[in-house]
Amino acid sequence: MSRVLDEKYQALQAYTPGEQPQDMQYVKLNTNENPYPPAPGVAEAVAAEAGRLHLYCDPQAAALRDAIAGLYCVKRENVYAANGSDDILYFAFMAFGGDGVRFPDITYGFYQVFCDLLGARAERIPLKEDFTVDPADYMVPGGMVVLANPNAPTGMALPRESIEGILRANPDRVVLVDEAYVDFGGESCVPLVERYENLLVVQTFSKSRNMAGARLGFAIGQPPLIDDLNRIKFSTNPSDVNRMTQAAGIAALRANDYAMDNCRRIVETRAQTARRLSALGFEVLPSRANFLFARRDQIGGGELYRSLKARGVLVRHFDAPRISDFNRITIGTPGQMDALIDAITAILEEQSHANR
Numbered sequence: 545m546s547r548v549l550d551e552k553y554q555a556l557q558a559y560t561p562g563e564q565p566q567d568m569q570y571v572k573l574n575t576n577e578n579p580y581p582p583a584p585g586v587a588e589a590v591a592a593e594a595g596r597l598h599l600y601c602d603p604q605a606a607a608l609r610d611a612i613a614g615l616y617c618v619k620r621e622n623v624y625a626a627n628g629s630d631d632i633l634y635f636a637f638m639a640f641g642g643d644g645v646r647f648p649d650i651t652y653g654f655y656q657v658f659c660d661l662l663g664a665r666a667e668r669i670p671l672k673e674d675f676t677v678d679p680a681d682y683m684v685p686g687g688m689v690v691l692a693n694p695n696a697p698t699g700m701a702l703p704r705e706s707i708e709g710i711l712r713a714n715p716d717r718v719v720l721v722d723e724a725y726v727d728f729g730g731e732s733c734v735p736l737v738e739r740y741e742n743l744l745v746v747q748t749f750s751k752s753r754n755m756a757g758a759r760l761g762f763a764i765g766q767p768p769l770i771d772d773l774n775r776i777k778f779s780t781n782p783s784d785v786n787r788m789t790q791a792a793g794i795a796a797l798r799a800n801d802y803a804m805d806n807c808r809r810i811v812e813t814r815a816q817t818a819r820r821l822s823a824l825g826f827e828v829l830p831s832r833a834n835f836l837f838a839r840r841d842q843i844g845g846g847e848l849y850r851s852l853k854a855r856g857v858l859v860r861h862f863d864a865p866r867i868s869d870f871n872r873i874t875i876g877t878p879g880q881m882d883a884l885i886d887a888i889t890a891i892l893e894e895q896s897h898a899n900r
């Protein structure tokens with residue numbers, strides 16, 4: 545057969561997800577999963593729905609959207625639910641990115657991929673030297689604004705008032721705030737939704753709600769934006785959030801305290817890990833997410849990544865301009881972080897023996 549992939553996709557560079565190796569058991573600190581299992585009640589809710597798999601799920605995901613709306617003090621019509629937040633981002637780029645999309649040069653890699661896939665103009669705005677976002681950069685005319693807050697892979701966050709400035713400066717543009725990591729210490733923009741018709745806040749159950757494998761994301765915005773997303777969803781796959789995931793999401797929200805307690809534990813482990821890495825000579829960026837972004841003189845990011853992998857510890861390295869010295873380290877259990885610190889200590893000792 546001759547090649548049939550449409551020419552416009554032939555140069556597409558797909559997103560590279562973090563490794564999910566099956567060859568051995570790693571201490572897995574590379575994909576920002578939550579190290580704690582889903583909330584009590586989630587497995588039972590999934591099992592109960594499994595017996596009804598012969599029936600389609602509710603395409604409106606009404607019960608789930610009501611549960612989300614209840615927790616965030618909004619209405620059902622303010623909530624959009626999807627099969628993971630990546631799907632929401634993709635649909636939002638499709639719906640609102642026609643005049644281009646502005647995002648930082650260092651951020652979630654999928655933003656560029658979506659632009660490439662959709663033929664949308666990507667305007668990558670450099671972070672400042674210290675890896676912070678300068679809100680003024682987004683207060684000039686341009687396309688849709690997309691900010692991960694906290695940002696990935698840096699973990700650094702903007703205060704809500706800075707985002708509000710960006711919203712005010714862009715009344716005719718959608719400002720999408722990707723809050724995948726907000727529950728680990730960021731300031732959510734959900735309270736701004738009722739005042740700004742151009743704001744779309746996107747969140748996920750993958751990180752703070754311990755359900756990366758279930759694929760569930762949601763967006764909160766004013767009804768016209770939610771209707772626009774629904775128009776695209778109902779033109780592709782209306783039943784994208786399956787029965788079991790809808791039930792799992794409702795059960796996870798009922799156990800909100802469980803999730804928030806785990807977030808607090810992760811924030812504590814993050815602070816301890818940051819102190820231990822600093823004591824080992826690392827520069828660690830101030831993180832509000834469930835990961836740290838760190839580098840150390842005398843060992844390249846790629847070299848450290850490979851040495852850790854050889855010792856059974858997986859972290860994420862991005863071979864990209866400005867950040868190739870760093871590694872992104874997901875915060876796991878205290879035991880997993882002990883394993884990381886032990887492995888780094890051994891690697892640094894080995895290196896110093898070799899240099900003698």
Ligand SMILES: Cc1ncc(COP(=O)(O)O)c(C=O)c1O
Nearest residue numbers: 628629630652692724748750761
């Ligand atoms: C900034 C950011 N947004 C969105 C996502 C996607 O999350 P989901 O699992 O909901 O598709 C990720 C996943 O790592 C992320 O880092």
